[in-house]
Amino acid sequence: MNLRPDPTFYPSPKDAIEAPAETYAFTLMFSPDASQPDGLAVVNVDPSSAQYGKVVHQVIMPNKGDEFHHFGWNACSSSLSPLSGHAFLERRYLIIPGIRSSRIYIIDVKDPLNAKIHKTIEPEEVFAKTGYSRPHTIHCGPEGIYVSTLGGAGADGTDGPPGIFILDCETFEILGRYEMDRGVQDKHYDFWWNLPRDYMVSSEWGLPPQFENGLVPEDLLSNKYGHSIHFWDLRDRKNVQTIDLGENHQMALEIRPAHDPAKKHGFCGVVVDTTNLEGAIFTWWQKDDGTFEAKKTITIPPQPAEADDLPEMLKGFGAVPALVTDIDLSMDDKYLYVACWGQGEMHQYDVSDPMNPVLAGKVEIGGIVKQTAHPNGKAFGYGPQMVEISRDGKRVYWTNSLYSAWDDQFYPGDRGAAMVMAKAENGGFELDPDFWVEFPDGYRSHQIRLEGGDCSTDSFCYPSV
């Protein structure tokens, strides 16, 4: 407990933008064949340091086969509302779930160079106390730490729907399920909210048999992956509206609400439209009567390709889809970054008018067909994937792996971990030729968290005015 609020809690997004720049990044690495334990890499991102761009510490877990994916903080700027009652928590622990093992690690990163395991929640406890499995997205909020899951009970995670459960924000005990009325929600992926407006939005990927052993083409072509987003009364824990984006919009993944709580809109990325192989972004918003609406505002067309250049799964299509696998919104709500993992492009859209996004910049790196090298000449395996933006919006970091079984379908062979950074100053953005992180052999890299919070961790209770 602190005597004053943690200096990395920011009342408004504006305060977060003006805070000092990050000096460390935390990047998840996982062993795709489970031959070694997964780990957390601490990366020095302080340009004035001799260690810049290097992995300066690793926390290697004691188990194998966790498959690290997404993670989050025990506490963030949301603590600064008296409504939370937790103004004096420390932003100190990273909550890292294994989506394959359902094990959860609590890592103490108070001193990043000596980061260590603080607590482990074993899978059996998750199953017994929640009836859920395969924990995924982490957000700290009013009732504690919210953890979304991708699976229900049972060996293959299909016994009952997946959902969200809550962890105590001080003891990290599992408190139980979040939902009181889930309505039609039967799949899960990401979620986020607007705390003062008291709503939450959640999305859908697919059930465990649809992803754990690789993408199931028959399920995709018959539109059986998730294609709805759900709106919840956050504190009533009730699904109040479900919007079906259309069954052809397969895999509605990341939910990115505007950071400024005075705004009432956000975005959701759709991996692929099965009618035309387009990637898509939907803008959703709350209307004055409190109900929600969503509209497709960005489409990214497939790029023609020779069958010889395509993996087995795509040969018949003669084109490579964008595969929008991650999106991230800058702290000032001005730029939306869209990872086109299949095509090897990172797009930057100006979303100042959220209903009319404009493509403002583009970086090409990796890709199924293009396989663009980094400006430093090194090969970038896979495509741009998990993307994280610095609080001030000037540095955009990303890694390259999607999910072990899916990597192998779209990019056969092992292509290594990568983490790069692009500078976004004075409009547009371009890769920094000097920033290139080398990871230990045999690992792939996934989500990145930045010291002191970033654009996909912190929720705010005060407008930026």
Added chain:
Amino acid sequence: MNTAAGLWLAVFASGLYHGLNPGMGWPLAVSAALFEQRQSALWRALAALGVGHLLAMIGILLPFGAMYLLVDYQREIRLAAGAVVIAMGAYLVINRRHPRFLSRVKPSRLALWSFLVATAHGAGLMLVPIYLGLCRVEELDAGHQAAYELMSRNILIALLVALLHTVAMIGSGGAVAWAVHRYLGLRFLKQGWFNLDLVWAFSLILVGVVGIWAAL
């Protein structure tokens, strides 16, 4: 200064203290004003917080006022009240956890939240020994009275205590909220928010001890 004046001053001072504590809600008034981009929203939110706080005070004081009519047991009641306040303080020292049901209250229901947060943290209890002291002072001044008169007098004192306390609370909390909204900016939230959990708990213990000491 006589005893009555000292006690009324304590009522007022405790109001200032509660109001300045961000945990009692003034940052929510700033947030409301920023959301609506209107100063009037700040006063509306403060009014809601004040109503909730006032009701929490009245809800605690009135039962003690009614009990105090048992003239033969006044001393015991004051001792018991002191013990209850000390126990609440001790509980808050030992259990530093914030009650989780408070985070289920909707942000739009500020009066309800204010009522619950004041009750959960024993804000009303802090006033009980002071209030009972006032009842006693007034009684000594007035001499023997009929039960009906005693009751209406105790109720009146309870309402006055709750009102004065809440006015002071809204005055101090409102002044900070207004200054933050108008001049200081949101950063003051981080600079001016101190962890008062322990201070608060010990304040309860202190008030309880003084109440018992006065009753002995």
